[in-house]
Amino acid sequence: MPATALLCERSLRTLMPAAGVGGSTDEMSEPHVDQANFPRVDRFLESEVVAHALTFAFERGLIDRLDRQATVPADPLAAGLRLDRARFDCLAGLLVGGGIVEEPGPGLLALTPAFRAVLPYRDLIAAKLGFAAAAAEDLRRCFPAFIADLPAFMAASRTFELFRYDRCFEVTPDNLAATRRWVSYTTCLTRYEAGPCLERIDLAGHRRLLDLGGNSGEFAAQACRRATGLSATVFDLPVVCALGRENLSGRPEAARVRFQPGDMRRDPLPEGHDLVTFKSVLHDWPPEEACALLARAAQALAPGGRLVVYERTPVPLRDRxxxxxxxxxxxxxxxxxxxxxxxxxxxxxxxxxxxxxxxRLETPFHLIVARKPGGES
Ligand SMILES: C[S@@+](CC[C@H](N)C(=O)[O-])C[C@H]1O[C@@H](n2cnc3c(N)ncnc32)[C@H](O)[C@@H]1O
Structure with a gap:
């Protein structure tokens, strides 16, 4: 198993209270997140060593312990972790420096109000901790290739090894396990990123959504939750669709979300949809293939319907x-x-x-909404 997978799996399993595909509890699978209340968690994960301290604090139950009480004396916390005071002070110092913990009095610790405010989104924090660990390791090991030889970087990188679409065609236990590792991550990101996109689309004006590369159905389910008259088709590779059915099981919108397994580059795309979406899909493909996919989607879209592209833009690197x-x-x-x-x-x-x-979420996105000619609108 690649180290990335281990890291993601370990973090997702140990830091999250319950595990479905998205590692979500019922409560977490239903966040109503728009841009205004988008959880800003990155500021606690800016420093590598603070991120390690936070991972440790989650895994050893320290964060939960601090969450249960307003203020906790340091001595019993150190004893509970079986750490001597010097090692505990090192851990506490890192958490204080990272804005996660504060010291309201001598020998006392508490979660900061800012960290307490994002703790309900611990699935997102866990997913980011797990993936950042893998990506940072790739950059550390292979930075010259990252800059000067991208194909070599991708071949050596464990993050790219994780996204094995070639293992998504045949539904076998091994392929399900391999695919689950990255689908957990994409599902968790989409749980939060879907809202700021969906709040900008007139969903009530549409009846049938086709989400291409729709993964575990998270985006489609959230669209259906927002618009009771909407039903959705999620088109994705067979193994991903199998995991998607699992992700949505028990959710009220599941009855309105249908999974269609297939290869969107080759198989006929289902017709009769008046809203076709690509969320974080087109960047996977070189320009010619991305263009071909967009053209296929445009043809499948009903006349007068809307096509939506929601993608990360290049990360601004010059600001800081x-x-x-x-x-x-x-x-x-x-x-x-x-x-x-x-x-x-x-x-x-x-x-x-x-x-x-x-x-502008923690990273910037662009949202393209385009109307196809024809139809009544
Ligand atoms: C980067 S993920 C984004 C998933 C999802 N839209 C989201 O934002 O969470 C790209 C998706 O495209 C799907 N995909 C890749 N190749 C595909 C193909 N040939 N046909 C259909 N889906 C494909 C993957 O399985 C994956 O779910």
């Missing part, structure tokens, strides 16, 4: 030094594009109205 947590986006940086390539294709496909919005 990139922190530890940014390693996760940095390894994909060469593939994130500005909206221009996609809007050009849509224009060439004859889409008359194309709107581009920028959405």
């Amino acid at each position: 030094p990139a922190g530890y947590v940014q390693a996760a986006d940095l390894v994909f940086q060469p593939f994130f594009r500005e909206a221009g390539l996609y809007t050009e294709i849509l224009r060439a496909q004859g889409f008359p109205e194309i709107a581009v919005d920028r959405i």
Whole structure:
């Protein structure tokens, strides 16, 4: 098993209270997140060593212990962790320096109000800790290749090894296990990233959504939750669809989300949908293939319907030094594009109205919403 998988799996299992595909509890699978209340967790993960301290504190139950009480004396905490005071002070110092813990009085510890405010999103914190650990290791081991020989970086990188789409065609126990590792991560990100996109789309004006590369159905389910008249088709590779059914089982929207396994590059795309979405999909493909996918989607879309592209833009690197947590986006940086390539294709496909919005989450996204000619709207 690659180290990345181990890291992600270990973090996701030990830091999250319950484990489905997304490692989610019922409560966590239902967050109603828009841009205004998007959980800002990155500021606690900027320093590598603080991130290690936080991982340790989660794994050893220290964060839970501090969460249960307003203020806790340090001595019993150290004893509970079987640490002498010097080692405990080192851990506590790192957590205080990272803004996670504060010392309200001599020998006392408490979670800071800012960290307490993001603790309900511990699944997101865990997912980011796990993935940043893997990506940072790739950058540490292979930085010259990252800059000077991208194919060599990708071949040596454990983060890229994780996303094995070739293992998503045949539903076997091994392939399900291998795919579950990265689907947990994408599902967790989408649990929070979907809302800021969906709040900008007039979902009530649509009846049938097709989410291409729709993964575990998280985006589609959230769209259906927001619009009771909407039903959705999630098109993805067979193993991913199998995990998606598991992800949505027991969710009220599951009855309105259908999974269609297939290869979106080759298989016929289902027709009759008036909203077609790509979330964090097109950057996976070189420009020619991304263009071909967009053109196929545009053809499958019903006349008068809308096509949506929601993607990370290149990470701004000049504003300030990139922190530890940014390693996760940095390894994909060469593939994130500005909206221009996609809007050009849509224009060439004859889409008359194309709107581009920028959405500033912890990393910036662009949102393209384009209307196909014809129909009634
Ligand atoms: C980076 S993930 C994004 C997933 C999801 N849209 C999200 O944002 O969480 C890309 C998705 O495309 C799917 N995918 C890759 N190749 C595909 C293909 N040939 N046909 C259908 N889906 C594919 C993957 O399985 C994966 O779910």
